[in-house]
Amino acid sequence: MASLFDSITHSAMSRRRFIQASAAAAASLSLAGCGNSLTTASADKMTAQEGKWITAACWHNCGGRCLNKAYVVDGVVVRQKTDDTHPDSPDYFQQRACLRGRAQRNQVFGADRLKYPMKRKHWEPGGGDKSLRGRDEWVRISWDEALDLVAAELKKAKETYGNRSLFACGTEVGRLLNLYGGHITRWGTTSYGAWKFTPGKIGYSFNAGEETINDRIDLRGCETIILLGSNPAWSSAGSPSYHFLQMKQAGAKFIGIDPFYNDTYALLEADWIPTRPQTDVALLTSVAYTLITEDDPSTNPLIDWDFLKRCTIGFDGDSMPEGADPKENFKDYVLGTYDGVPKTPEWAAEICGVEPNTIRSLARQFTKTKKVAFLAGWASARNQNVDGLPQMIMTIGAMTGHIGKPGHCTGVSCHAGAGNGGDALVSPGKDGLPGVKNPLDDVFNDAHIWRSIVDGKYVYMGPGGQDPGVERDVDIHVIYHAGRALLQTTDGMNLGIEAHRKVDFVVTHAQFLTTTAKYSDIVLPINTEWERVGGFLTGNREMAIMYSQVTESLYEAKSDQWIVTELAKRLGFKPEELYPFDEKQQFFNKIAGSKVVTPDGKDFEPLVTITAADIAQWGVQGTPQQGRITLPELQEKGIYQVERYPGDNYGYIACADFVTDPENNPLPSESGKFEIYCRSLAEVINGTGFSKIKPIPTHIPAPDGYESTFKDWGNKVKGDYPYQVLNPHYLRRSHTVFDNVQWLRETWPNPVFINTKDAESKGIMDGDTVLLTSRHGKTLRRACLTERFMPGVIGLPHGAWVDIDEKTGIDTAGADNILCGSVPTGQGVSGWNTCAVNMEKYAGAPLIPDIEKPQRIFF
Numbered sequence: 001m002a003s004l005f006d007s008i009t010h011s012a013m014s015r016r017r018f019i020q021a022s023a024a025a026a027a028s029l030s031l032a033g034c035g036n037s038l039t040t041a042s043a044d045k046m047t048a049q050e051g052k053w054i055t056a057a058c059w060h061n062c063g064g065r066c067l068n069k070a071y072v073v074d075g076v077v078v079r080q081k082t083d084d085t086h087p088d089s090p091d092y093f094q095q096r097a098c099l100r101g102r103a104q105r106n107q108v109f110g111a112d113r114l115k116y117p118m119k120r121k122h123w124e125p126g127g128g129d130k131s132l133r134g135r136d137e138w139v140r141i142s143w144d145e146a147l148d149l150v151a152a153e154l155k156k157a158k159e160t161y162g163n164r165s166l167f168a169c170g171t172e173v174g175r176l177l178n179l180y181g182g183h184i185t186r187w188g189t190t191s192y193g194a195w196k197f198t199p200g201k202i203g204y205s206f207n208a209g210e211e212t213i214n215d216r217i218d219l220r221g222c223e224t225i226i227l228l229g230s231n232p233a234w235s236s237a238g239s240p241s242y243h244f245l246q247m248k249q250a251g252a253k254f255i256g257i258d259p260f261y262n263d264t265y266a267l268l269e270a271d272w273i274p275t276r277p278q279t280d281v282a283l284l285t286s287v288a289y290t291l292i293t294e295d296d297p298s299t300n301p302l303i304d305w306d307f308l309k310r311c312t313i314g315f316d317g318d319s320m321p322e323g324a325d326p327k328e329n330f331k332d333y334v335l336g337t338y339d340g341v342p343k344t345p346e347w348a349a350e351i352c353g354v355e356p357n358t359i360r361s362l363a364r365q366f367t368k369t370k371k372v373a374f375l376a377g378w379a380s381a382r383n384q385n386v387d388g389l390p391q392m393i394m395t396i397g398a399m400t401g402h403i404g405k406p407g408h409c410t411g412v413s414c415h416a417g418a419g420n421g422g423d424a425l426v427s428p429g430k431d432g433l434p435g436v437k438n439p440l441d442d443v444f445n446d447a448h449i450w451r452s453i454v455d456g457k458y459v460y461m462g463p464g465g466q467d468p469g470v471e472r473d474v475d476i477h478v479i480y481h482a483g484r485a486l487l488q489t490t491d492g493m494n495l496g497i498e499a500h501r502k503v504d505f506v507v508t509h510a511q512f513l514t515t516t517a518k519y520s521d522i523v524l525p526i527n528t529e530w531e532r533v534g535g536f537l538t539g540n541r542e543m544a545i546m547y548s549q550v551t552e553s554l555y556e557a558k559s560d561q562w563i564v565t566e567l568a569k570r571l572g573f574k575p576e577e578l579y580p581f582d583e584k585q586q587f588f589n590k591i592a593g594s595k596v597v598t599p600d601g602k603d604f605e606p607l608v609t610i611t612a613a614d615i616a617q618w619g620v621q622g623t624p625q626q627g628r629i630t631l632p633e634l635q636e637k638g639i640y641q642v643e644r645y646p647g648d649n650y651g652y653i654a655c656a657d658f659v660t661d662p663e664n665n666p667l668p669s670e671s672g673k674f675e676i677y678c679r680s681l682a683e684v685i686n687g688t689g690f691s692k693i694k695p696i697p698t699h700i701p702a703p704d705g706y707e708s709t710f711k712d713w714g715n716k717v718k719g720d721y722p723y724q725v726l727n728p729h730y731l732r733r734s735h736t737v738f739d740n741v742q743w744l745r746e747t748w749p750n751p752v753f754i755n756t757k758d759a760e761s762k763g764i765m766d767g768d769t770v771l772l773t774s775r776h777g778k779t780l781r782r783a784c785l786t787e788r789f790m791p792g793v794i795g796l797p798h799g800a801w802v803d804i805d806e807k808t809g810i811d812t813a814g815a816d817n818i819l820c821g822s823v824p825t826g827q828g829v830s831g832w833n834t835c836a837v838n839m840e841k842y843a844g845a846p847l848i849p850d851i852e853k854p855q856r857i858f859f
Contacts, residue, residue, distance in 0.1 A: 050073065051071050051072055051073040051078070052071070052072055053069050053070070053071050053072075053081070054069065054070050054071075054072050054548050054549075054550050054638075055067070055068070055069055055070075055545065055546065055547045055548055055635075055637075055638025055639070056068045056069065056070040056077075056080070056104070056529075056530055056547055056548075056550045057528075057529035057530060057535065057537060057547040058097060058100075058101040058104060058537070059529045059535075059537060059547075060100070060734035060735075060737045060738065061191075061734055061735060061737075062098075062100065062235065062236055062237065062238075062415075062729075062734040062735075063232075063235065063236035063238070063414070063415030063416045063417075063418065063539065064097075064098060064101075064236050064237055064238025064239070064240075064416075064539055065238070065416070065537040065538065065539035065545065066082060066083065066095045066096055066097040066098070066101055066238040066239075066539060066545075067082055067083040067085070067094075067095040067096070067097060067545055067638060067639050068080065068082060068097050068101045068102075068104065068547075069081045069082065069638065070105065070530070070550050072550055072551065075551050075552060076109075076551070077105045077108070077109065077530075077550060077551065080097075080101075080102050080104065080105055082094070082095070082096045082097040082101070082102070083095040083096050083097075083639070085637050085638075085639060085641075086641075090242075090246045091217070091643075091644050091645045091646070092641075092643050092644060092645070093239055093242060093243075095238065095239065095539070095540075095543055095545070095639060095641065096238065096239070097238070098237035098238060098731070099237075099731065099744070099747070100237070100731065100732075100733070100734055100738050100744065103738065103741050103743045103744050104530075106741050106742060106743045106744075107528075107738060107740075107741050108528050108530045108531075108550075108551075108554075109554070110512070110740065110741065110742075110855075111855060111857050112512050112513070112740055112855040112856050112857050113511060113512065113525070113554060113555065113557070114510055114511060114512060114513065114517070114523060114525035114555075114557070114858065115525060115554070115555035115556060115557070115858070115859055116140045116141075116525060116555065116556045116858075116859055117140070117141050117142065117143055117145070117146035117522070117523065117524055117525065117556070118138040118139065118140055118141065118522070118523045118858065118859075119138070119139050119141045119145075119146070119149070119521065119522050120132065120133065120136045120137075120138065120139075120520070120521045120522070121136050121137040121138065121139050122136050122137075123136070123521040123522070125152070125153070125156070126504055127503070127504045127505065127521070128521075130501045130502070130503075131501055133497075133500055133501050133506065133519045133520070133521070134497060134500075134501075134518050134519045134804070134806075135806050138523075138858055140858075140859050141522075143556065143558075143566075146522055146524060147563075147566050147567060147570060148570065149522060150507050150522060150524075150567060151567050151570035151571055153478060153504070153505040153507075154166070154177075154180070154478065154567075154571065155571065157477045157478045157504065157505070158180065158181060160477075161475060161477050163177075163180070163181040163182045163183060163439070163440060164182075164184060164440060164442060164474065164475070165475055165476055165477040165478060166182075166183040166184065166476075166477075166478045166480065167183065167184045167185075167186075167444070167449075167453070167476045167478065167479050167480070168183045168184075168185070168478075168479070168480035168481075168482065169185070169186060169480070169481055169482065169483050169484050169486050170480070170481065170482025170483030170484070170509065170560065171482075171483055171560075172482060172483075172560040172561055172563075172564045173480055173482035173483075173509075173560070173564055174436075174438070174482075175436045175564065175578060176564040176567060176568055176571075176578060177438075177480070178436040178437060178438045178439070179436050179568070179573060179577060179578060180571055180573075181439060182438050182439035182440035183438065183440065183480075184440060184442040184443065184444060184474070184476070185438065185442070185443050185444075186443060186444045186445070186446055186449060186486070187443050187444075187445060187446070187463075187464065187465045187828070188445060188446025188447065188465075188490070188828060188830060189382075189446070189827065189828060189829045189830055190446065190830070191378055191382070191415070192208040192209075192378050192381070192382075193378050193379075193380075193381030193382035193383065193386065193829055193830070193833070194381035194382075194386050194387045194388075194389050194390055194826065194827070194829050195208045195209040195378050195381050195390050195412055196208055196827070196829070197387075197465070197466065197684075197827045198387055198388070198389075198390040198391060198681060198827070199212070199390055200668050200669070201669060201670075201675070201678055201680045201681040201684070202390065202391045202394055202669055202674060202675045202678050202681065203394070203667035203668065203669035203671075203672075203673060203674040203675055204390070204394065204411065204655075204667070204668075205668065208378070208412065209378075209390060209411050209412030210412055210414075210415075210416075210417045210421070211411075211417075211421060211422065211423065211654060212409070212410065212411020212412050212421065212654050212655070213373065213375060213409040213410075213411045213412065213413055213417070213421035213654055214373070214406070214407075214408075214409045214421055214422075214651075214652055214653050214654055215420055215421055215422045215541070215650075215651050215652040215653075216243040216246070216247075216419055216420040217644060217645075217646055217648075217651060218406055218407065218651055218652070218653060219243070219247050219252075219373055219407075219409075219419065219420075220246055220247050220250040220252070221250070221371060221406060221407035222247060222252045222371050222372065222373045222407050222408075223251070223252060223253065223370045223371045223372065223407070224252065224253050224254075224255065224365055224370055224371070224372045224373070225244075225247060225252050225253070225254050225255070225372075225373045225375060226254075226255045226257065226362075226365065226366070226372065226373070226374045226375065227254065227255065227256045227257065227258075227264070227265070227270065227375050227376075227377075227413070228257045228258070228280065228374070228375070228376040228377065228380055228393070229257070229258055229280070229376060229377040229378075229379040229380035230256070230258075230264060230375060230376065230377035230379075230413055230414065230418070231258075231260070231262040231263065231264045231265075231377070231379075231728065231729070232244070232264055232413075232414075232418040232419065233262065233263040233264040233267055234262065234263060234264075234728065234729050234730060234731050235377075235414075235415075235418075235728075235729035236414070236415055236416070236418045237731060238539060238540070239420075239539075239540060240413075240418035240419040240420065240540075241264060241267060241419075243418075243419040243420055244264070244267075244268055244419050245267070245268070247419075248268050248269075253271075254268040254269065254270035254271070255270055255271045255272075255273065255362070255365060256268075256270040256271070256272050256273065257273045257275055257280070257283070257362075258272070258273075258274070258275065259274060259275060259276060259277055259724075259726050259789060259790050259793040260726060260728055260753075260788060260789050260790075260793075260795060261274070261787075261788040261789075262728065262788070273354055273358060273362060274353065274354070274790035275352045275353060275354050275790075276351070276352050276353045276706045276724060276790070276792065276793065277380075277383060277705070277706070277724050277726050277793065277833065277834035278380075278383040278384065278385070278386060278702050278705040278706060278724075278833075278834050279348075279351050279352035279353070279699065279705070279706055280352070280380050280386070280389055280392070281386065281388055281389055281392045281697055281698065281699040281700075282343075282347075282348045282351040282352050282699035283348050283351075283352040283354055283359065284392045284393065284395075284396055284697075285334060285343045285348060285392065285697070285698070285699060286343050286344060286345045286347060286348030286349075286356075286359050286363075287359060287362060287363040287366070287396060288330075288334050288343070288363075288395065288396060288399060289334050289335070289342065289343045289344055289345070290345060290359065290360050290363035290364070291303055291363050291366065291396075291399055291400065292331060292334060292335065293335075294360075294363070294364070301367070301368055301369060302363075302364070302366070302367050302368060302400065303368065303399050303400065304368040304398075304399065304400055304401025306401075307398060307399075307401040307403070307659070308398060308399065310662055311398065311403075311404075311658070311659060311662055311673055311674055312398050312673055312674045312675070312676050313671050313673050313674075313675055313676065313677055314329055314330055314675060314676035314677020314678070314695070314696060315329065315330050315331055315395075315398075315399070315676050315677075316329050316330070316331040316332070317329045317331075317332065320677060321671060321677065321679065324677060324679065324695070328677065328694070328695065328696065329677065329696070330395065330676045330677065330696045330697075333696055333698070344356070345357070345359035345360055351699060351706065351707075353790065353792070366396060366399075366400045366402070367400065368400045368401045368402075371406075371407030371408055372400065372402045372408060373402070373407075373408065373409050373410070374393065374396060374397055374402060374409070374410040374411075375409075375410075375411070375412075375413035375419075376389075376390075376393050376411070376412055376413065376414075377412070377413065377414045377418075378412065378414045378415070379414075379728075379729075379833055380833075381829070382829070382830060382831070382832060382833035383702060383705070383829070383831050383833050383834055384691075384702035384703055384704060384705060384823060384825040384826075384829065384831030385691055385693075385700040385701070385702045385703075385705070385825045385826060385831075386700075386702075386826070386829065387681065387685055387693055387825075387826035387827055387829060388681075388693060388694075388696075388697035388698060388700075389697070391675075391676070391678060391681065391696075391697040392697035393410060393411070394410060394411075394674055394676075395676050395697060396410065397409075397410025397411075398410075398674050398676065403654070403655050403659060403674075404653065404654065404655040404656045404658060404659025404660070405653065405656070405659065406653055409421070409653075409654050411654060416538070416539045416540055416541075417540070417541070420540050420541060420542075421541075421652055421654055422541050422650075422651075422652030422654075423541065423652070424538065424541045425541050425542050425596065425597040425642040425650055426542070426543060426544045426594070426595070426596045426597065426607060426640055426641075426642055427538060427544060427594065427595055428536035428538065428544055428546075428590045428591075428593070428594045429589060429590045429591070429592060429593015429594050429595070430589065430590065430593055431586035431587075431589050431590055432581070432585070432586065432589035432593075433579065433580070433581075433586060434580070436578075441460075441462075441463055442460065442472070442474070443460070443461075443463055443465070444458055445458075445459065445461065445465060445824050445828040446486075446490050446491070446828070446830050447490070447491045447492075447822060447823065447824035447825075447828055447829070447830045447831065448822055448824045448828070449486065449490055449496070449499075449822075450490070450491075450492050450495040450496040450498070450499040450822055451492065451495060451822040452474055452476075453474075453476045453479075453499035453502065453503065454495060454498055454499050454502060456473060456474060456475055457471055457472065457473050457474060458471070458472060458474055459471055459472075459688070459689060459690070459824075460472045461688055461828065465827065465828050466684055466827070467687070468687035468688070468689075469687060469688045469689040469690070476499075476503055477503050477504045477505065478503060478504065478505045478506075478507075479499075479500060479503055479505075479506045479507075480506075480507050480508075481506070481507070481508040481509065481510075481516040481517075481520070482508070482509040482560055482563075482564075483509075483560075485514060485515065485516060485735070485736045486516060487500065487515045487516045487519060488514065488515040488516065488736050488799075488801065488802065488815070488817065489735060489736060489799075489817065490817065490830065490832075491817060491820045491821065491822050491823065491824075491830050491831065491832050492776060492817070492820055492821050492822030492823075493515075493777065493802060493815060493817040493818045493820070494776060494777045494818060495776075495821070495822050497519060497804075500519040500520075501519075505521055506519060506520040506521050506522075507520055507521065507522045507523075507524065508520040508522075508523050508524070509524050509526045509560055509563060510523055510524070510525065510526065511525065511526055511527075511528055511557070512740055512856065513856040513858070514736070514801060515736070515801050515802050515815075518856075524558075524563055525555065525556060525557040525558070526557055526558060526559065526560055526563070527553040527554070527557040527558060527559055528557075529547065530549070530550040530551055531549065531550070531551055531552060531553040531554065531557065532549060532559055532583065533549055533583050533584050533587050534546070534547055534548040534549055534587050535547060535587055535590065536590050536591075536594070541652075542641055542642045542644060542650075543639055543640065543641040543642070544594065544607070544639070544640055545638060545639050546591065546634055546635060546638055546639070546640075547638060548635060548638070559583065561579060561583055564578065565578055565579060581621075584618065584619070584620060585620050585621065588618055588620040588622060589622075591608050591610070591631065591634075592606075592608065592610055592622055592623075592625065594606070594607035594608055594627075595607055596627075596628050596640065596642065597642060597650060599649065600649055601648075601649030601650050602649075605627070605628070606625050606626065606627035606628070607627050607628050607629065607634075607640060608625070608627040608628070608629060608630070608631050608634055609625065609626055609627040609628075609629065609630045609631065610622060610623075610624055610625050610627070610631055611624055611630075611631075612624050614631045614632075628640070655667075676696060676697075677695045677696050678695050678696075679695050681693070681695065682694060682695040684827060685826050685827055688826070688827065688828065690824045690825050690826060690827075690828065691825040691826055693826065702825070702831065702834075703821075703823050703825070703831075704774075704775075704820070704821065704823065704831060704834065704835040704836050705724075705834065705836075706724060708721070708836045709721055709722050709723065709724060709792075709836045710722075719836075720838060721773070721774060721775065721836035721837050721838050722792075722836075722838065723758070723792055723793070723794050723836070723837050723838065723839050724792060724793050724794070724834050724835070724836060724837070725772065725774075725793075725794045725795075725796050725816070725819060725834060725835055725836075725837050726789070726793050726794065726795050726796070726833065726834055727795075727796055727797065727798040727816040727832065727833055727834070728795055728797055728798065729797070729798055729799075730748060730750065730797035730798060730799065731744075731747075731748050732744045732745065732747070732748035732750060732797070733797075733798075733799040733800075734799075735798065735799050736799040736800075736801060737799075739799060739800055739801050740801065740855065740856070742851065742855070745850045745851045746851045749782070749849055749850060749851070750781070750797055750800055750814055750850055751781055751782050751783060751784035752770050752772065752781035752782070752783055752784065752794060752795065752796050752814065753784050753786050753788070753789050753794065753795030753796075754770070754783050754784070754785055754786070754789070754794055754795075754839070755785075755786065755787065755789050755790065755791045755792070755793070755794075756785045756786065756787055757791050758791055758792065758794075758839070759783060759785045762839060762840060762841060763841055764783050764785070764839075764841050765783070765785070766783060766784065766785050767782055767783060768782065768783045768841055768842075768846075769781070769782055769783075769841070769842040769844075769845075769846040769847045770782070770783045770839060770840070770841060770842060771810070771839070771840050771841075771842040772794065772796065772819060772837045772838070772839055773837060773838045773839075773840075774819040774820070774821075774835050774836060774837045774838075775821060775835075775836070776818075776819060776820060776821040776835070777811065777818040777819050777820075778808075778809065778810045778811065778818070778819075779796075779810065779811040779812075779813070779814055779815060779816075779818050779819060780810060780811065780812050780814070780842055780847055781796065781814040781847070782846075782847055782849075794837065794839060796814060796816050796819075797814070797816070798816050799816070800813045800814045800815050800816070801813055801815065802815035802817075802818055803815075803853075804818075808844075812847060813850075816832065817832055819835050819837060820832045820835050821835070
């Protein structure tokens with residue numbers, strides 16, 4: 001290694017010193033400076049060095065999880081690249097990484113990595129000065145001291161208050177606490193929103209709607225593709241946009257329904273229909289009105305009446321389920337037969353903001369005589385009171401017959417399944433660890449976690465969140481974060497901070513001083529996937545990535561399993577009670593259990609050939625087997641991808657068997673059909689106590705929706721919070737991950753996007769610091785004026801790490817969930833994708849760019 005870095009720095013240094021120096025350089029130099037001083041110097045020398053390309057994990061949850069290769073010289077990553085394992089083509093495409101994955105070495109080797117266990121300076125058993133959480137100084141401590149303190153606090157809480165005083169999030173710590181007598185956990189709809197639970201009840205699937213659209217090759221046969229709240233160019237920046245381009249090149253016309261004319265719509269030259277957040281059900285109800293009133297089977301056949309008759313219940317009075325009031329059918333609701341309110345385009349326009357004739361034109365695009373795909377992202381369903389949105393989307397698809405046929409589909413296009421629906425063709429095996437059952441049944445809903453802790457009571461809805469709501473008392477004394485980013489990414493962050501400052505003890509496993517770590521008492525540094533033995537990632541249905549260890553653990557970082565094993569010893573357990581075998585054996589079990597579709601597309605077979613020599617070399621337990629690819633080859637390539645071509649055996653047409661023969665292929669709904677009238681959906685929601693819903697899809701105003709921006713809706717008088725905030729995913733981050741990476745901070749500055757007319761009315765110019773205020777919190781961002789957000793809607797990118805000015809109580813980072821409240825609705829859907837706010841030019845000191853803010857570096 002010395003020879004390589006001698007050529008760069010003219011002095012030899014240890015690996016540890018190199019990591020420190022390179023991290024400091026990344027922190028202090030501009031991106032251009034790093035490129036000029038490092039890249040040029042190393043480029044001429046790199047090919048002469050003894051290095052190796054290793055498949056590195058790109059494990060963050062964007063939905064892409066593409067192929068990421070690291071060039072390692074003596075344990076140091078000096079370059080990255082992406083998929084070059086085969087020539088690229090539309091049919092057999094490369095799994096190319098985006099700028100986030102390519103910036104990952106700036107994350108793993110970042111100067112702000114947590115290097116050692118830390119304790120809050122003013123913490124003491126019982127909490128000390130709890131108000132200092134989030135703003136206290138940090139003291140370095142040893143691993144033994146840190147583990148002893150954590151174990152002591154767990155023991156004290158259990159012995160004094162019982163296991164119901166422990167709230168924890170994380171797979172590994174969950175195993176430990178389950179062994180220790182149990183703990184309170186969480187459940188939620190997370191990214192899926194209303195697509196989490198609604199699809200299974202109305203007849204789609206129980207997999208968040210991911211199996212509701214056709215595969216990418218079939219979608220090239222579509223004439224019209226209508227996208228609702230979809231932006232894979234930012235949120236799943238791997239292959240989906242490439243697939244959509246193939247559909248465009250094959251002749252498809254695109255329409256985008258969204259408050260934001262995003263990069264995906266721009267790429268596809270889509271017709272843009274701006275619509276307000278949380279109002280899609282109203283818009284689509286008026287689409288249904290147009291279809292019903294303009295349909296003429298002889299001259300203008302818009303509706304597929306045969307499909308409705310064979311495949312649905314609840315569309316009209318003749319198709320209602322037994323025991324239901326015929327007057328509650330969907331058609332008569334739309335026409336206003338009984339309530340006297342026809343759901344005309346004029347009725348919808350007042351709510352959604354789309355001009356009535358545009359609604360009529362949109363409705364005609366769904367005609368049954370064309371091949372149409374209606375593809376929705378999850379984003380529009382991450383709002384309050386939208387549990388009926390998946391049902392409404394399905395209803396439009398059913399009315400027009402765009403389900404279950406080649407070139408026709410209706411459903412979810414998002415995350416790993418964006419533009420490419422269907423079951424996985426290749427998948428990893430399981431780690432083989434036996435489960436450890438939680439003796440407690442208490443679970444908090446995500447949208448109510450912090451309110452539950454602060455108030456000491458919560459609504460119990462069963463382990464899966466589907467039972468009638470029952471109030472229970474609760475008294476949390478310990479919060480343990482060892483997975484997810486709960487404080488940052490759940491509703492009501494200000495209330496979450498209050499909850500963290502209430503309890504006796506907070507501990508977090510972290511790689512950086514993230515939001516959860518910042519508001520903790522003890523922080524335990526964990527290593528990254530680049531520093532672990534290896535594992536598998538899956539993205540789109542056609543591939544599985546096997547990654548390997550890239551570098552040894554940096555500083556004193558440890559794995560989650562190491563930490564909980566050490567805690568288990570201190571709590572009186574033997575390590576094997578928690579983990580009967582080590583992480584290498586777990587990894588090997590995933591390899592041995594991997595499956596790939598057979599050539600006929602009808603079954604699965606082992607993916608990996610494993611020999612007795614492989615088992616001996618790995619030092620694990622296993623049985624030789626014959627598969628599709630050898631273990632050394634898979635480890636070298638890092639990926640197995642099923643080769644596709646038009647007419648192969650791996651195509652997928654969602655719901656095709658049911659649509660062809662409904663009687664012999666029932667759906668998972670109560671009736672076995674698509675339920676436009678869904679009794680079970682209404683029963684579950686109305687039993688939670690959060691909100692009320694009808695069995696048919698209807699627009700329900702949200703506590704923080706468009707109607708809430710008015711103090712007098714009838715007379716259209718705006719209130720104190722006259723704008724709606726939308727929280728798009730952003731190329732700087734994958735949710736909250738990467739927000740601290742300097743390369744990405746410089747490239748993507750994280751402004752607040754404001755419509756030009758709205759900005760002019762407030763005297764706001766490009767670059768001005770803007771204060772956003774909601775009922776729940778305040779945040780600052782620099783303005784970016786644009787016509788790409790519709791008037792009345794403000795774009796605040798999702799995922800920035802909160803940074804509160806303790807003197808003013810204002811967040812200075814643009815953290816979206818600081819503006820949201822703890823307001824669960826429906827099936828416990830988190831309503832964080834929009835809320836009502838006020839906007840004004842900030843009178844205080846202007847914000848500096850994020851790239852100029854000091855990194856959170858310790859020791």
